[in-house]
Amino acid sequence: MVELFEKAEQCCGCTACLNICPKQAISMLEDQKGFLYPKIDGSKCVECGLCQKVCPFKVDGLAGGKFSKxxxxxxxxxxxxxxxxxxxxxxxxxxxxxxxxxxxxxxxxxxxxxxxxxxxxxxxxxxxxxxxxxxxxxxxxxxxxxxxxxxxxxxxxxxxxxxxxxxxxxxxxxxxxxxxxxxxxxxxxxPSPGSFDDHIRALEKKYSSKISKISFRNKQYGWRNQELWIKFNNGEIYHNPIWEDEYYRLFTGNYLxxxxxxxxxxxxxxxxxxxxxxxxxxxxxxxxxxxxxxxxxxxxxxxxxxxxxxxxxxxxxxxxxxxxxxxxxxxxQAPSPKPDDFDSFRADWEQHGLDYCRKKYASMGFGERIRRTLSPVKKRVMKVIKRGI
Known part of the structure; x- marks a missing residue:
């Protein structure tokens, strides 16, 4: 039977293989982390090879041409x-x-x-x-x-x-x-759909309400100060910047x-x-x-x-x-790199769950919290000094 990939890193989940299969022999199955991977039903597969031919990781998928960017x-x-x-x-x-x-x-x-x-x-x-x-x-x-x-x-x-x-x-x-x-x-x-779903369900539990609206890039404090903004059915609002929200911290830290x-x-x-x-x-x-x-x-x-x-x-x-x-x-210039403790993170995720990993790998340390708190104060002081000069 045709093998679509040998290792997980050889599949991006684009679904080109699922869509091209003339026998509908391919389905997308969720792994433990919530990512979807194609699975071939051997009883339906006729080994036409189309699924391999369309994979963007196996062939050139670039725009090409002589156009000067x-x-x-x-x-x-x-x-x-x-x-x-x-x-x-x-x-x-x-x-x-x-x-x-x-x-x-x-x-x-x-x-x-x-x-x-x-x-x-x-x-x-x-x-x-x-x-x-x-x-x-x-x-x-x-x-x-x-x-x-x-x-x-x-x-x-x-x-x-x-x-x-x-x-x-x-x-x-x-x-x-x-x-x-x-x-x-x-x-x-x-990032993993499973990890995001786990995060928002934890917030729903914390706020005792279902979510009505999500914004990944709220601009209340400017486009560089990215915030995850969530509104709940009970009227409560959750908003945390990229350096404080645990999902964001795991995402930008390249764990997810x-x-x-x-x-x-x-x-x-x-x-x-x-x-x-x-x-x-x-x-x-x-x-x-x-x-x-x-x-x-x-x-x-x-x-x-x-x-x-x-x-x-x-x-x-x-x-x-x-x-x-x-x-x-x-x-x-290059793909996002794996964090040094990536293997430990994945092992902890599989053994203990994502809530455990959020606390272990995404919680803000005391030193960083102090630094984040003092940074805006320092900027305001510098502005006052500049105006005085």
Missing amino acids: IAYAVKNKDNTERAQSSSGAVFIEVAKAVLGSDGVVYGVRLDDVHRAMHDRASSIESARKFQGSKYVQSYKGSIFQEIKRDLKAGNTVLFTGTPCEVAGLKRFLGVPYDNLVTVDIICHGT LRDSCYSCPFASMNRPGDITIGDFWNINNVKPDFEDKLGVSSIIVNTEKGQDLITEILTSFEYFEVSLDECTQRNL
């Missing part, structure tokens, strides 16, 4: 749009352009039980559910097949996702479609990522999408006066098709062209 620093002129987005609000303008030409948009939303899932939108109201970051791997199901039906029907399609998802879609389709536009995000790595993320072949400037978007973290070194509380995005244009679309929407932004070096960041 162009990069921009941008921020949407509409501050309301930026307030609802992770940084400069690029996605929503791309979506408006595609929907405005009677197209459809595929992106990630949270469902009623706060599971991240890829979905289809044919209106701007529906597409708004895709705005903002979702720091958890999405459920995709047979979404690639739905995209193919839209493309064959002549609809312009926008697909947004992680680079491995974009590469998986392109490999599944097999041939280029002029009416497909792909946008990949600069990805730190995909899928095994394939640590060897991701797409963590470079060679991208699979027509357009790459992300936070422009380096803007304060490039043009400090361009930055404000609501954030700045980087756009990297990888194909002529991508440039045509970006040219169409640039009037919606304040922007300037930058070099690739100026907009680069860690995950455009």
